[in-house]
Amino acid sequence: MxxxxxxxxxxxxxxDPARGNMLNALMDGRALTAGExxxxxxxxxxxxxxHLARLxxxxxxxxxxxxxxxYYRLAGREVAALLEALMRVADASGTGRRTRTGxxxxxxxxxxxxxxxxxxxMGVALFDRxxxxxxxxxxxxxxxxxxxxxxxxxxxxxxxxxLPKSNRPECRTCxxxxxxxxxxxxxxxxLILDQLLELGWAQRVPATRVIDFSASGEQRFQSLIS
Amino acid sequence: MxxxxxxxxxxxxxxDPARGNMLNALMDGRALTAGExxxxxxxxxxxxxxHLARLxxxxxxxxxxxxxxxYYRLAGREVAALLEALMRVADASGTGRRTRTGxxxxxxxxxxxxxxxxxxxMGVALFDRxxxxxxxxxxxxxxxxxxxxxxxxxxxxxxxxxLPKSNRPECRTCxxxxxxxxxxxxxxxxLILDQLLELGWAQRVPATRVIDFSASGEQRFQSLIS
DNA sequence: TTCATGGTTCGATCCTAATAGAACCATTCA
DNA sequence: TGAATGGTTCTATTAGGATCGAACCATGAA
Numbered sequence: 132m133x134x135x136x137x138x139x140x141x142x143x144x145x146x147d148p149a150r151g152n153m154l155n156a157l158m159d160g161r162a163l164t165a166g167e168x169x170x171x172x173x174x175x176x177x178x179x180x181x182h183l184a185r186l187x188x189x190x191x192x193x194x195x196x197x198x199x200x201x202y203y204r205l206a207g208r209e210v211a212a213l214l215e216a217l218m219r220v221a222d223a224s225g226t227g228r229r230t231r232t233g234x235x236x237x238x239x240x241x242x243x244x245x246x247x248x249x250x251x252x253m254g255v256a257l258f259d260r261x262x263x264x265x266x267x268x269x270x271x272x273x274x275x276x277x278x279x280x281x282x283x284x285x286x287x288x289x290x291x292x293x294l295p296k297s298n299r300p301e302c303r304t305c306x307x308x309x310x311x312x313x314x315x316x317x318x319x320x321x322l323i324l325d326q327l328l329e330l331g332w333a334q335r336v337p338a339t340r341v342i343d344f345s346a347s348g349e350q351r352f353q354s355l356i357s
Numbered sequence: 358m359x360x361x362x363x364x365x366x367x368x369x370x371x372x373d374p375a376r377g378n379m380l381n382a383l384m385d386g387r388a389l390t391a392g393e394x395x396x397x398x399x400x401x402x403x404x405x406x407x408h409l410a411r412l413x414x415x416x417x418x419x420x421x422x423x424x425x426x427x428y429y430r431l432a433g434r435e436v437a438a439l440l441e442a443l444m445r446v447a448d449a450s451g452t453g454r455r456t457r458t459g460x461x462x463x464x465x466x467x468x469x470x471x472x473x474x475x476x477x478x479m480g481v482a483l484f485d486r487x488x489x490x491x492x493x494x495x496x497x498x499x500x501x502x503x504x505x506x507x508x509x510x511x512x513x514x515x516x517x518x519x520l521p522k523s524n525r526p527e528c529r530t531c532x533x534x535x536x537x538x539x540x541x542x543x544x545x546x547x548l549i550l551d552q553l554l555e556l557g558w559a560q561r562v563p564a565t566r567v568i569d570f571s572a573s574g575e576q577r578f579q580s581l582i583s
Numbered sequence: 584t585t586c587a588t589g590g591t592t593c594g595a596t597c598c599t600a601a602t603a604g605a606a607c608c609a610t611t612c613a
Numbered sequence: 614t615g616a617a618t619g620g621t622t623c624t625a626t627t628a629g630g631a632t633c634g635a636a637c638c639a640t641g642a643a
Contacts (some may be wrong), residue, residue: 138440139448143372147631151365165590178632180591190450199589199640200563209446214364216442219362224416262495269489340399374599391620406621425610425619506610 138306146219149174150182154191154205156212157293159340160247162195162202171220202290208303208316218308239257240309242342244335248320249342253352255307257323260313260356274303276319287326294318327352370415371443375400376408380417380431384440385566386473388421388428434529434542437472444534466535468568470561474531474546475553475568479578481533483549484540486582500529502545512581513552520544553578 152172156163162277163171169179183203186192191210195202205211242253249257261267266280276284281291295318303317315323324342327333332348335341344352371377378398382389382561389397395405409429412418417436421428431437468479475483488491492506502510507517521544529543550568553559558574561567570578 137451138443139374139377141443141447141450142368142370142377144368145370146365146372148365149631151368155364156419166588174631176590177592177634184591191446201590207449209442209449213439213442213446216435217364217367220417220439222435223369223435225363263536266442284643333617375601390617401603402620403604403622407601410621444609489623 139190141191141213144186144191145214147182148172149178150186151159153179153186154210154214157192157203157205158211159244159335160211162206164206165201165203168203180213188272190252199286204285205246208246212223212305215245215250215305215308222308222352238336238343239339242333242344243307244324245308245314245316245340247324248314248316249324250305250314251309251342253342253344254314257352257356261315274317283355284323287323287330289322292321295327367415369441370412370417371440371467373408374398375404376412379405379412379429380436380440383418383429383431384437384472385470385561386431386437388430391427391429394429396549420475431472434472434531438531440473441476441534448534459565463563464567464569465565468559469566469571470550470568471534471549472542472564474540474542475550476531476540476570477535478531479568479570480540482489483578483582487541500543507552509581510549513549515548515552515557519552 133260146221149172150330153168154169156168156186163237165179165183167177168183171244173205174182183192183194186203187194192203193206195204220333239253242249244250245254248254249320257357261280264283265277266283267274268277268280269275276291281289284290303315303320305314305316307314314320327342328335329350330348331345333342333344362509369397371380375398379394381395391405391409392402394409395402398405398408400408409418409420412429413420416432418429419432421430453474466477468475468477468478471480474480487506490505490509492509493500494503495501497532507515515527518547529541529546531540531542531546533540540546553568553574554561556574557571559568559570562569
């Protein structure tokens with residue numbers, strides 16, 4: 132009776148601290164090399180290689196080989212969503228025992244990248260506004276940006292033509308780890324974040340998932356959603 | 358460097374097959390005794406007791422003691438959501454290697470209980486209809502049943518007075534493991550499922566999470582959402 | 584070719600944690 | 614009170630897997 136449900140097979144993969152660190156490092160959607168991931172996890176490259184092979188086997192990550200560099204990335208949104216769900220439970224579980232919320236932690240709660248879209252307080256605030264003001268609409272069982280919504284998004288230079296041609300859902304919701312409410316994911320979520328960075332309203336803090344808004348950028352963002 | 362992110366601490370708890378089986382058994386929202394969980398996991402009661410202590414420590418489950426019986430249940434919706442997220446990834450990961458979808462599996466995909474609300478094809482179909490036909494509305498940043506929605510729900514004997522007095526969110530969405538789209542959770546989700554069982558349109562299949570609709574029950578359910 | 588760099592494979596070691604036997608505690612019932 | 618049942622604690626055993634040293638393979642540069 133060593134079979135068990137498949138959920139344990141997956142959970143055990145994330146359950147090792149070294150692999151957890153690796154997956155965490157990949158949460159910003161970028162692809163990292165095996166060596167970088169080894170450093171990230173604080174282990175030697177041999178050990179890292181073994182872990183990466185197991186993660187590949189479990190289809191949690193994907194590999195892209197370029198020359199002698201092997202780049203690894205998360206296998207998809209489902210995996211990112213799983214990691215956020217874990218953080219949410221870990222956050223609830225950890226309260227009361229060691230809630231040492233450092234300064235970087237505060238920045239993470241305010242605004243961060245979640246796979247490829249905006250999360251944290253500001254991500255949730257944006258989504259709230261979109262829902263309350265009818266930026267989104269129901270179309271064929273799926274959620275999409277309404278004409279009114281596109282009118283608003285035109286302010287930051289976006290139009291329906293900006294959407295990539297793919298079968299990826301236009302709008303999705305993603306449950307926020309820190310705020311515990313939904314924010315916007317899907318291709319529109321990615322589109323908006325990309326544009327915020329493009330406009331210089333905010334920038335990524337290297338080696339973290341933090342999104343740092345400039346003073347004027349945050350001001351403009353606030354006026355956009357008010 | 359044996360610290361690692363907290364996500365690994367939680368994932369490792371689910372990562373053991375015995376604990377995974379236990380949590381899986383608790384996914385139907387009921388509370389089970391330590392002995393029942395031991396049988397469910399195929400281990401002795403001593404071992405089960407040790408596992409349950411660890412799950413308690415990680416705040417994944419809660420205990421309620423009644424006489425000599427110790428009842429365990431999932432600690433909350435977040436935990437149930439985590440397990441569904443795991444199933445979703447496990448499902449995607451497992452395809453291609455052993456997709457032995459048995460008959461019970463088909464029933465699970467059609468209709469099942471997810472913590473305390475309806476999931477599967479029928480749960481998603483209900484939620485789609487609710488969204489498309491304006492059964493829900495935005496109120497103070499939260500989702501709630503609209504007057505029109507209550508009119509529809511009156512058909513199965515529900516009214517706003519049916520809602521329990523609690524601070525639990527009235528409506529929430531839960532990402533469906535099998536269909537990979539949202540279905541309705543929250544107190545309204547529980548309310549509806551309870552009523553469907555009460556009316557005899559469907560019943561639970563013992564020892565599983567399957568919800569079995571009667572022929573006439575399914576027919577009436579379909580006419581409700583069409 | 585030769586050397587340096589980035590990754591993987593192999594083998595040996597070591598440590599954690601899952602497991603069950605035995606004993607113990609608490610509650611219910613006769 | 615004593616017997617039966619449900620759970621927990623303690624202990625020793627055992628197995629799986631995380632780890633790294635060493636060797637090996639592939640790519641790119643000199």
